[in-house]
Amino acid sequence: MKTNDVIFQTTTKVVLFIIVMFSIFLFFAGHHNPGGGFIGGLMTSSAIVLLLLAYDIKTVKKILPINFLTLTAVGLMIAVLTGVGSFLFGAPFLSHTFDYFELPLLGETELATAVLFDIGVYLVVVGVTMTIIQTIGESE
Secondary structure (H helix, E strand, O other): OOOOOHHHHHHHHHHHHHHHHHHHHHHHHOOOOOOOHHHHHHHHHHHHHHHHHHOOHHHHHHHOOOOHHHHHHHHHHHHHHHHHHHHHHOOOOOOOOEEEEEEOOOEEEEEEOHHHHHHHHHHHHHHHHHHHHHHHHHOO
16 A cells, blocks of 8 residues: 655655755865765765655666665775875875865865765765665565
């Protein structure tokens, strides 16, 4: 018997946007304040879990046709290559650097190689978390 969850599904659309925006904020705040790739990935995963609660797995797979195992592998590759990339400059593993650049519309902006590592961590966390949750959900 299918239940009518119109209110829950409508609320989910609004709350999902708020959670994803907060996740992005936490991701970029992670270099100078608490946050980063790990907590940003967990927040994004929580938004996807909310989608899974409001809709069913088949609908969410149509909305997000992502293979989360592949996402995990790509994130791990980015994180490892970021660490190995420091060897090209004669620096120890996972050494990071930053500089300030003048960007259009943004003005003087700090760009750090730690962001690349955080992107890898973010993708790994989302991939692993969603793989576990979908595996549990599909086994019922």
